[in-house]
Amino acid sequence: xxxxxxxxxxxxxxxxxxxxxxxxxxxxxxxxxxxxxxxxxxxxxxxxxxxxxxxxxxxxxxxxxxxxxxxxxxxxxxxxxxxxxxxxxxxxxxxxxxxxxxxxxxxxxxxxxxxxxxxxxxxxxxxxxxxxxxxxxxxxxxxxxxxxxxxxxxxxxxxxxxxxxxxxxxxxxxxxxxxxxxxxxxxxxxxxxxxxxxxxxxxxxxxxxxxxxxxxx
Numbered sequence: 001x002x003x004x005x006x007x008x009x010x011x012x013x014x015x016x017x018x019x020x021x022x023x024x025x026x027x028x029x030x031x032x033x034x035x036x037x038x039x040x041x042x043x044x045x046x047x048x049x050x051x052x053x054x055x056x057x058x059x060x061x062x063x064x065x066x067x068x069x070x071x072x073x074x075x076x077x078x079x080x081x082x083x084x085x086x087x088x089x090x091x092x093x094x095x096x097x098x099x100x101x102x103x104x105x106x107x108x109x110x111x112x113x114x115x116x117x118x119x120x121x122x123x124x125x126x127x128x129x130x131x132x133x134x135x136x137x138x139x140x141x142x143x144x145x146x147x148x149x150x151x152x153x154x155x156x157x158x159x160x161x162x163x164x165x166x167x168x169x170x171x172x173x174x175x176x177x178x179x180x181x182x183x184x185x186x187x188x189x190x191x192x193x194x195x196x197x198x199x200x201x202x203x204x205x206x207x208x209x210x211x212x213x214x215x216x217x
Contacts, residue, residue, distance in 0.1 A: 048088065151170050186206040
């Protein structure tokens with residue numbers, strides 16, 4: 001094992017040579033990226049919330065206006081309630097089955113990261129082991145972030161300011177996140193938790209560089 005851009009490199013890779021870059025693509029494990037997950041969950045949970053609100057409104061109307069058309073039948077109410085429960089649980093199960101990094105996180109004890117980066121947060125600053133953190137395509141990277149004073153957030157952002165992932169960084173506790181990179185690009189690190197007025201400016205531009213992929217963001 002050798003050192004690579006300040007992180008621990010666990011295996012060697014050959015230079016893939018020149019690649020043709022496309023304009024779009026995912027950032028996570030497999031072909032599903034966090035943007036796709038965000039939009040998909042927004043649509044599904046919005047529909048679920050609207051249906052739930054409609055059922056509650058209908059129930060309230062029937063209770064407060066018993067004549068006509070009459071009180072709500074107990075069996076009908078519990079049928080709607082059961083459908084909402086089944087629908088909500090199904091959404092969670094579908095999410096777990098279709099988002100590839102969920103399985104990676106569950107089985108992370110069996111995963112050996114290709115690189116590990118130890119990052120320190122203190123005084124509203126991120127201290128990186130190198131600049132930028134260099135990552136090869138398909139690398140699975142473990143980010144180990146420690147805070148020496150406040151609770152911060154650790155988020156990775158694309159150049160269009162959309163977020164790839166984030167986690168909370170709590171002082172006195174281990175904080176780590178495993179991620180597999182599938183796209184070329186320069187990514188910025190920002191704090192995603194409120195830590196006082198100075199926290200709004202807590203970040204490092206172009207802190208992560210991913211190369212060797214056939215896609216770019």
